[in-house]
Amino acid sequence: MQIYPFRALRYNTAVVDLEDVVTQPYDKISPAMQDAYYARSPFNLIRVILGKREPDTADDNVYTRAAAYLADWRQKNVLEEDNAPALFGYAQRYTVPGTTEVRERRGLICLGHLYDYAEKVVYRHEQTLSKPKSDRLSLFKATRTYCEQIYMLYADPAFTVEQLIFGNNTGEPATPPDQTVTDEYGVVHMLWHVTDPRTINLIVTALQDKKLIIADGHHRYETSTAYARERATELGLPDSTTHTATRTEQVYGADDGAPSEYADEHGQTTLPAPPFPEAAMMMTLVNMDAPGITILPAHRVVFGLPAGAVPNFLERAGDYFDVTRVDATHTAQDADAAKAQDAEQIEDASALLAPLNQTESVAFLAATRDGNYLLTAKPAAIEAALQTFTPRQRALDVVQLHGLVLEQLLGLSAESIRNQQNLRYLRSAPEAIAQVARGEADIAFLVKPVTLEQLQTVSLSGEVMPQKSTDFYPKLLSGLAFYALD
Template sequence: MAEIQPLRGWRYNPTLSQHIDEYVSPLFDVVSAKQREALYRNPLNSIHLSVPRGTDAAGEALLRLREWQQAGVLRQDELPGIYAYYQYFRLPGSPREYCRKGFMCHIRAYDWSEDVVLRHENTLPAAVNDRAELLARTEFQSSATHGLYRDDDFELERYLDEAIRTPLYQTEEDYQGARDVLAVIQDAAIIRRFQQVLAARQVILADGHHRYEGSLAYRQARQAAAPDASGYEGWNYHLMYLTNAAADDLRILPTHRLLLELPDALTDAEFLARLEPYFTVLPKEDPYDLPELIAGKPWAFGLYLGEGQAYKVRLRPEVHAQLSWNTTPEVKALDLTVLHFFVLEKVLGIVGPDAQRQWPGVAYVRNFPECLQRVDHGQARAAFITNEVTMDEVERVCHSGAVMPPKSTFFYPKTIGGFLFSSIEASETAHPFLAEFLTPAPTGTAS
């Protein structure tokens, strides 16, 4: 199903690549204001292309890009390839070092209706337009979105393992504590095998819905302006990092909910009383025990109201049938759907997913201690501690054709910007080597 293509990656020149940590940046939607200011002070950091500033931000990005290309700050690889990208990381409290294995390539920018690339969340039009404008002006992609394919045989990993033994470069430690390693595969037979494996797969978009939709919007605009185009021009494609959904090193971390206010000036006692018809509410002594107390239990949450008031909250099974949102059973079964429907709608009166997305009274926080601290400091009235969404749940929701509540997944670690750049100018398809991959290769296995 999914058509992928190799690309001639743009990368920082060999001298700068020796200090690649100084030039990579977090994704535009996760970088904090403080991080941005520190990164902007480096005139060669990739953030100037991914999150440009100025009254004409996209124009500033294009100007800087051309300066970097002409000065040799960025250089393009001579041959197209598929780029192995490994991320080594640890999770708090665990001695294990994980390694998420994947590869970066071009993938055709499929419309959602084509049922090849599947989404699991909705997007904000303003953010999509921002990404589309930047792409239209620069025709350059500074960070890969994250897609998932499932291969229980792990066929491609052996080629990736072989390539990663000769890395192009690696970070010492990126902003989130991960070590990122890049390598390239330029063997035509192996690249064809990657294409054949992905041609039999759908792809679930894990991260980067706004950037992907920006690519889709740009492709649609170019197609409308050039109806006789071949369909293989560079602007038909999008830079994506693909990882195997069957791998144990694919981690999804929970995103907790902070209630910044309680409507109707509810007291803590009144709030707890409103929860009682829907939830079993059990007081607990130590709020720091809440994640362990709810771990692995469906429809269970930790609740913290400050001053040591901690509760384990679990939906009464018999009331689940009241969940009346017009969505699929797969979405209704999610913990976060239960939380948003029974707490935000039934208890607090914020009716419907659209109203909840716009309600300023909820914040999404990944750091558990931060949740408790913000309630204790009076910055929030309550914290709901959640379990992580499982990969199985993500797949079932995507294949049901529905989307999850906002901020349901946090795939960890995030890919980084500036590790590999991709041009989607129409001329990018002119390289003779690329012609080898524009028609389906015969079925077979790379040697």
């Protein structure tokens, strides 16, 4: 993987308080969060990454307004460009949801070269939808700025990057962070500004042979890769997604391909740069071998089913799963009680999740208004029913849930699932149960989280999982750094 340092745009903390202007990623922002961000500061990033849609015209719309905000903030020095190319160490200290365990996830903010998947440098792990791609491309073309990073995974048991940036791979970093901000979930985000050319080139070299797996940001990666190809054609340049030549290599030669040895004609250290600005995008790279990664389950809530669909599903499910009734502290039929008492919802969820999490084989929990059921897979029956999937995919809980339960037993089409016509994804098990209890949904499927090993195995094999198979926590904070192409 070829990475590059960059001269980042960053919020000027002499003008704004960082906590007032940063946000969660655009696709994790609810309408209530959007309103809160708008009220927090006139310079909050929400106006760019997820602006409010007003009566729009071709010349005045959510995308043109985003570009205008960025231009205005740069003119007012609310956003300032760094004096020199840099990389950023990025650490997030957080409590694992539902526990008291504190973890720290460390990564590297950089520019990453955009590769076509066929190059087998960058791998995806789940399917994507067309609508988010169109929206993000329109925003990017208007602003020509990356305001958010995508989250990438790589493997390095030697912890080379961690040693270079933090001085170690566990324990307190050797130096204090240059910036610290705490988000609305209590996650502490810390940033280290790395400008030393030798250190940068050592990091570039250390990552050059690594393969990346997209953790969060599939839509944005695919959108950016398509745009890089488009711009290469417009500029009369070779397709950059099929090779990794840098601007330094083009001018001075690759010097045996070792970026740490780059020098100009005067022997001064130089830094690699993209062959043209659109050939790279802003990323955060996280080492899968380091501690601190948390994957949460993404529960499925199904609604809008015809009358009799749930009893019929439970009857048919017995052909493929061992179906066991699981009682919570009070039944999901008591909608008023479930709606009024959050504590009871949480107690119900804990009672239902306990037997699910204790099951070593593939299993999930179906919560209905008439009862709750643990479904444990019958391997032979599952294999026969999912012949269109590879053995690696068939072994995944989410594939069995989507390919067999949602499509075959409940009769939802693959298209309706992709478009979420009858389906919602929720991190909160209590809320998923409560929606069924309130009559807002017909059935909630509580699932176990995908493991890092499963993700790595499936992705590097060139296969994919259903959309929303993983929920990495915490999310990368948006607004810590910007990559402006102009």
